[in-house]
Amino acid sequence: MTLLPCIIDKTEIFLKRLNGLSESGNSFPLTDLIISLTFDIIGAVTMGIDFDAQVPESSRQGEFIRVYDQLVHTFQGRSNVLPWWCHPKLTFRRYTLGKKVDSLLEQMIRQKHSEEQPQEKRSVLSLSLQGHDRLDDQLLAQTIDQVKTFLFAGHDTTSILLAWAFYFLHRHPKAHKALVSELDTLFGPESAGNFGLLKQKLLGPGGDELLNNMTYTTAVIKETLRLCPPAGTARMAPPGSNLVVRTPEGQELCVDGMILYNCATIIQRDRQVFGDTADEFMPERWLGDKSGIMSSSNDGDSSIEEGRRFPASAWRPFERGPRNCIGQDLATIEARVIIAFVARAYDFTKVGLGELERDEKGSFVAEPTGKYRLKGNEMYNVSRLVSASSR
Ligand code: HEM
Incomplete structure (x- = not known):
């Protein structure tokens, strides 16, 4: 919660950009704007540094953003799955860009370390440097590695969550209405589209309680993460550990030395758990689920405990x-705040893939279930790394 003012400051820049673009009347990719917003937030949280990813004309940390983007681009496409000797030039470019990213981070870390009184004391970097008078090579190398993990893991995922959430709200008018009604009740209808007022409420006394009471918004976030988990993970037991898994058919398999990919997308759409509506966006299913957005305290227990409507292991976008x-707390606070500022102030209309059908009067056409009908095909996730800068 101490990061709330920073999240709100960065969101203000995002809203100004959104205003400018929506006034232009042109269509634009919302994801680009969200990605640079979440990068700015994670930069401030991780390093206490303003990367200015949202301000393309700024050159303050421009070099880092540019090189980072170029590095990310080397991971696009099929090169990820092919051995390095299939694309030696790309591998070399990736290596040199990686070194450049490390060297730019090194300069920033040295600078932070040399500051006697860091202005912010809560960033991941200041906390990890605390108590270390000397920045030796090992500490430096470890810090660079950790900072890179945070910067990457902390913006790509959250931006994908938000992009999908706004799309789901656009397609499901009932859910959108319920969300708007919750925000009106908690923050007052007069705060819709009023940045200053909403900011005042969030940062004022009881602001954290307001955030905690955003139950429907939280359900929207939880349901979005269920249907479209932005991240994945894998596990491997070293050979000789004798790790045995049992299939639903009762067959026992030793998986030592194998990489097991926990496919959240499949697990979280299990019809045995979520019923016939497993593939549908229904935030209501999480209402009354007392386990809250994070339920890691009950890790490993897949029974339905008191207050929990589904087995703990059935929802695992953050893994267990x-x-x-x-970063799950940060991600969900960030998402709640950004949704609170955006959901009542703007209407989004998807164009291209996932676009909704309109009738002759130009209104969206509802299906019997209440959601709007698609004009063409469903949207889907693709395997791609997102870059940090704004276009
Ligand atoms: C919606 C947003 C997010 C999702 C869905 C997500 C998902 C995940 C997943 C699935 C893992 C792998 C965990 C495992 O293997 O058990 C992970 C790891 C990690 N995430 Fe997130 N994440 C999100 C946001 C964030 C944020 C905002 C931060 C930064 C504050 C962050 C930092 C990390 C780090 C550092 C790890 C590595 C942890 C470790 O290896 O011990 N994530 N995340």
Whole structure:
């Protein structure tokens, strides 16, 4: 919660950009704007540095953003799955760009370390440097690695969550209405589209309680993460550990030395758990689920405990266990805040893939289930890394 003012400041820049673009009347990719917003937030949270990813004309940290983007681009396409010798030039470029990213981060970390009184004391970087008078090579290398993990893991995922959430709200008018009604009740209808007022409410006394009471918004986030989990993970037991898994048919398999991909997309659409509506966007299913957005405290227990409507292991976008996502609190606070500012202030209309059908009067056409009918094909996730800068 101490990061709330920073999240709101960065969101203000995002809203100004959104205003400018929506006034132009042109269509534009919302994801680009969200990605640079979440990058700015994670930069501030991780390093206490303003990367200015949302301000393309700024050159303050421009070099880092540019090189980082170029590095990310080397991971696009099929090169990810082919051995390095199939694309030696690309591998070399990736290596040199990686070194450049490391060297730019090194400069920033050295600078932070040399500051006697860091202005912010809560960034991941200041906390990890605390108590280390000397920045030796090992500490430096470890810090660079950790910072890179945070910067990457902390913006790509959250931006995908938000992009899908706005799309689902656009397609499901009932859910949109319920969300707007919750925001009106909690923050007052007069705060819709009023940045200053909403900011005042969130940062004022009781602001954290307001955030905690955003139950429907939380359900929207949870349902979006269920249907479209933005991240994945894998596990491997070293050979000789004798790790045995049992299939639903009762067959026992030793999986030592194998990489197991926990496919959240399949697990979270299990009809045995979520019923016939497993593929539908229904935030209501999470209402009354007392386990809250994070339920890692009950890790490993797949029974339905008191207050929980579904088995703990059926919802795992942040994964479970001791290596689960360290940023899940931040991600969900961030998403709640951004949705609170955006959902009542703008209407989004998807164009291209996932576009909705309109009748002769130009209105969207509802299906019997209440959601709007698609003009063409469903949207789907693709395997792609997102870059940090704004276009
Ligand atoms: C909607 C947003 C997010 C999703 C869906 C997500 C998902 C995940 C997943 C599935 C993992 C793998 C965990 C495992 O293997 O058990 C992970 C790891 C991680 N995440 Fe997130 N994440 C999100 C946001 C964030 C944010 C905002 C941060 C930064 C504050 C962050 C930092 C990390 C880090 C550092 C790890 C590695 C943890 C470790 O290996 O111990 N994530 N995340």
